[in-house]
Amino acid sequence: MPSIRDVANLAGVAVGTVSRVINNSGSVKPATRRKVEEAIQQLNYIPNEIARNFKMRKSKMVALLLPSIWNPFFSELAYYIEDELDREGFKLMLCNSGGKPEKELYYLDMLQQNKVAGIVGITYNDIENNISNNIPIVSIDRHFTKNITCVTSDNYEGGRLALRELVKAGSRKPAFLGSVTSVFSETMKRKEGFIDEAKSLGINYTIFEKPDPVLDEEAYFTEFLNDYRDIDGVFAITDMFAAQFIERASKLGIRVPQDVKVIGYDGIQNHSFFHPILSTIRQPVEDMARMTIKLLFKKIEGETLEKDVYRLPVIFRQGETT
Amino acid sequence: MPSIRDVANLAGVAVGTVSRVINNSGSVKPATRRKVEEAIQQLNYIPNEIARNFKMRKSKMVALLLPSIWNPFFSELAYYIEDELDREGFKLMLCNSGGKPEKELYYLDMLQQNKVAGIVGITYNDIENNISNNIPIVSIDRHFTKNITCVTSDNYEGGRLALRELVKAGSRKPAFLGSVTSVFSETMKRKEGFIDEAKSLGINYTIFEKPDPVLDEEAYFTEFLNDYRDIDGVFAITDMFAAQFIERASKLGIRVPQDVKVIGYDGIQNHSFFHPILSTIRQPVEDMARMTIKLLFKKIEGETLEKDVYRLPVIFRQGETT
DNA sequence: ATACATTATTGAAACGTTTCCAATCCAGTG
DNA sequence: CACTGGATTGGAAACGTTTCAATAATGTAT
Numbered sequence: 279m280p281s282i283r284d285v286a287n288l289a290g291v292a293v294g295t296v297s298r299v300i301n302n303s304g305s306v307k308p309a310t311r312r313k314v315e316e317a318i319q320q321l322n323y324i325p326n327e328i329a330r331n332f333k334m335r336k337s338k339m340v341a342l343l344l345p346s347i348w349n350p351f352f353s354e355l356a357y358y359i360e361d362e363l364d365r366e367g368f369k370l371m372l373c374n375s376g377g378k379p380e381k382e383l384y385y386l387d388m389l390q391q392n393k394v395a396g397i398v399g400i401t402y403n404d405i406e407n408n409i410s411n412n413i414p415i416v417s418i419d420r421h422f423t424k425n426i427t428c429v430t431s432d433n434y435e436g437g438r439l440a441l442r443e444l445v446k447a448g449s450r451k452p453a454f455l456g457s458v459t460s461v462f463s464e465t466m467k468r469k470e471g472f473i474d475e476a477k478s479l480g481i482n483y484t485i486f487e488k489p490d491p492v493l494d495e496e497a498y499f500t501e502f503l504n505d506y507r508d509i510d511g512v513f514a515i516t517d518m519f520a521a522q523f524i525e526r527a528s529k530l531g532i533r534v535p536q537d538v539k540v541i542g543y544d545g546i547q548n549h550s551f552f553h554p555i556l557s558t559i560r561q562p563v564e565d566m567a568r569m570t571i572k573l574l575f576k577k578i579e580g581e582t583l584e585k586d587v588y589r590l591p592v593i594f595r596q597g598e599t600t
Numbered sequence: 601m602p603s604i605r606d607v608a609n610l611a612g613v614a615v616g617t618v619s620r621v622i623n624n625s626g627s628v629k630p631a632t633r634r635k636v637e638e639a640i641q642q643l644n645y646i647p648n649e650i651a652r653n654f655k656m657r658k659s660k661m662v663a664l665l666l667p668s669i670w671n672p673f674f675s676e677l678a679y680y681i682e683d684e685l686d687r688e689g690f691k692l693m694l695c696n697s698g699g700k701p702e703k704e705l706y707y708l709d710m711l712q713q714n715k716v717a718g719i720v721g722i723t724y725n726d727i728e729n730n731i732s733n734n735i736p737i738v739s740i741d742r743h744f745t746k747n748i749t750c751v752t753s754d755n756y757e758g759g760r761l762a763l764r765e766l767v768k769a770g771s772r773k774p775a776f777l778g779s780v781t782s783v784f785s786e787t788m789k790r791k792e793g794f795i796d797e798a799k800s801l802g803i804n805y806t807i808f809e810k811p812d813p814v815l816d817e818e819a820y821f822t823e824f825l826n827d828y829r830d831i832d833g834v835f836a837i838t839d840m841f842a843a844q845f846i847e848r849a850s851k852l853g854i855r856v857p858q859d860v861k862v863i864g865y866d867g868i869q870n871h872s873f874f875h876p877i878l879s880t881i882r883q884p885v886e887d888m889a890r891m892t893i894k895l896l897f898k899k900i901e902g903e904t905l906e907k908d909v910y911r912l913p914v915i916f917r918q919g920e921t922t
Numbered sequence: 923a924t925a926c927a928t929t930a931t932t933g934a935a936a937c938g939t940t941t942c943c944a945a946t947c948c949a950g951t952g
Numbered sequence: 953c954a955c956t957g958g959a960t961t962g963g964a965a966a967c968g969t970t971t972c973a974a975t976a977a978t979g980t981a982t
C-alpha cells in the first residue's frame with residue numbers, strides 16, 4: 279500500500295508538495311503538479327482517509343441512531359438522509375438500537391469513541407445527559423432541551439387535521455388510539471391536536487391508550503373493540519397501529535370504512551399494491567430528512583440555530599379507509 | 601479532549617502502561633492498574649478510536665452497498681446485518697447506490713480510501729474488476745468470480761417450487777414474469793428452475809420478460825395481459841413485481857386467485873395487515889444476513905472459504921393469491 | 923543589474939495510539 | 953548475600969497525513 283511518501287520519492291518532491299497537489303491547497307507549479315500526478319498514477323496511490331481523519335481530528339461520518347431500520351418509515355428516512363449526506367461527501371453509519379435504552383447508551387458511547395462528526399438520533403432515552411462532549415446532534419420527533427435540535431412534522435396540526443377529516447367522513451364518535459411512548463416524544467402532540475379540535479367543534483371523543491409499550495397488542499385492541507362499540511372513527515398514532523386495528527376489527531366483523539373510518543399517521547405506503555390503502559396524515563419524510571442533515575451541517579460548522587424545534591407541515595392523504 | 605498522555609501524567613506512569621491497562625494486554629500490577637483507572641475516571645478520558653484504527657492500520661467498519669435501503673427486502677437484510685456485525689463490535693456504513701453503476705464505482709472508491717474492513721455488496725456492476733486492493737467482499741445474490749463469495753437463496757429450487765405450487769393450486773397455463781437484470785444476478789436461476797420443473801412435469805409454460813429495467817412497467821404488464829389471455833398462473837420474480845401485476849390485473853377485472861393464481865418471491869410482508877397477502881417463495885433473510893457476515897469475518901481473518909456460492913433453502917408461504 | 927515582492931518548495935513537527943526492546947523491580951533460590 | 957528469571961514498567965519509534973515556518977526560486981519594477 280503506497281503512501282504519500284512513496285509518491286513524493288518517485289516524483290522527486292517533498293511530501294508537503296504532494297499533499298498540496300492532492301488537496302488543491304497552496305500553490306504548486308503546473309510542471310510539478312504533473313510530475314506528482316504521474317507518480318500517483320504509476321503507484322496507484324490512494325490517500326488514506328483514516329490517517330487524514332486522525333491528523334485533522336475530525337471525520338466525515340454521521341451516525342443515524344434509530345430503533346430499527348426494518349420499520350418502513352425509518353428506512354425511507356434513512357434513504358433520504360444518506361442521499362443528503364452524500365452530497366457533501368459525508369458517510370452514514372447505521373445503528374439499530376431496538377429502542378432499548380441500554381443499547382442506545384452503548385451506541386452513544388461508541389460514537390463518541392469514533393469521533394463521528396454528528397449524530398441523528400431517534401431515541402427513547404434522554405440522549406442529552408449521556409453525551410459528555412459536544413458532538414452535534416439533531417433529533418427527529420424527540421424534543422429534549424436546547425442543545426439538541428429537533429425536526430418533526432407538525433404533529434399538533436396533524437392531530438387536528440385527522441379529527442376534521444374523520445368528521446368530514448361522517449364520524450360522530452371518533453377515538454384516538456395510541457401507545458404511551460417517551461415523554462420526550464413529539465408524537466404525543468398528535469393526541470393534543472385531536473383533542474383540541476374535537477373540543478372546538480364540540481364533538482365527543484374517546485382516548486384509549488396502550489399504557490405499556492410491551493403490552494400485548496391483541497389484548498389492547500380487543501379490549502377497545504369490546505368496550506367502545508359505538509365508536510365510528512379512529513385516528514391511530516401511526517399507520518402500523520392503524521393497520522393492526524383494522525385487522526383486528528375485520529376479524530370481529532367490523533367493516534372499514536363502512537362501520538368505522540380509520541386514519542393513520544406517517545404515510546408509509548408508497549405503493550398502492552396492497553389494500554386497504556390507508557387514509558393517513560402524511561409526513562413530509564424527504565423534507566424532514568434533508569432539513570435534518572442541513573441543520574446538522576450547520577451545527578457541525580459551529581453555527582447556532584435560531585430555533586429548537588423545526589416543524590414541517592403535513593397533509594391528509596385520502597385512501598380507502600375513510 | 602484528554603489523551604492517553606494526560607492520563608499517563610496524572611497517574612504518574614508511562615503511556616505504554618496506560619495502553620496496556622486499556623487493552624488488557626501485557627501485565628500490569630493491580631495497584632498500577634487502579635491508579636490508571638482512577639486517572640481515566642477523573643479526566644473522563646475516552647480512547648480515540650480513530651487514532652487506534654490509524655495506528656493498527658485496520659478499522660472495524662463494514663460497508664453495505666445496495667441499491668436502496670428503502671426497498672423492504674433490503675431494509676430487513678440490513679437490520680440483521682447490523683445486528684450480526686454489532687455482536688463482534690463492528691460498525692455498519694450504509695451506501696445507497698440507486699443501482700447506478702457510476703455511483704457503485706464512486707462508493708467502491710470511497711470505501712477503499714476509508715480502509716473499511718470489508719464490504720457486503722448488492723450491486724449491478726461487476727465489482728471485481730473495480731476493486732484494486734484486496735478488501736474482503738461478500739456479495740448477496742450476485743455471482744461474479746472466485747474472489748467474491750456469494751450468498752443467495754436457492755433460486756433454482758425456488759423456481760421449481762413455485763411452478764409446482766402453481767400447478768398444485770390448479771394452474772394449467774403458468775407464466776414466469778421477470779425483468780432482465782444483471783448477467784451476474786443469481787435471481788435468473790428462478791426462471792431456470794421454473795422452466796425445468798415445467799418441462800419435467802410436461803406442462804406448457806410462458807416466459808414473458810421485461811427487457812429493459814427502465815422500461816415503462818405499466819405498458820409491460822398491459823401487453824402481457826392482452827397477449828396472453830389464457831394464462832391462469834403467474835410466478836413473478838419478486839413480491840413487488842407480483843404486487844404490480846396483481847394491481848394491473850385487478851384494474852382489468854381479472855380476479856386473483858380465481859382467474860389467475862400468483863406467486864411472488866422474497867416474502868417481504870412481515871405483517872398481515874394489508875391485502876391480498878401474497879403467496880410467495882420466502883427467502884431466509886435472517887439466515888442469509890448472518891451467514892454473509894460470518895463469511896465476511898472469516899475472510900477478514902484471512903481464512904479461505906471452501907465454497908464460492910452459498911445457497912440457502914427457501915420455503916413456500918401460502919397467502920391469499922393461490 | 924539590484925532590490926524587493928511573490929510564488930514554490932522543503933523539512934519537520936504534530937496528531938494519539940500501539941508495540942517492541944530495554945531497563946528495572948522483586949521474589950525466590952542456592 | 954549474590955544471583956536468576958519472570959513480572960512490570962519506561963521510552964521511543966512508527967503509522968500517513970497536514971501544516972507551518974523557513975528557505976529557494978522566480979518575476980517585477982526601478
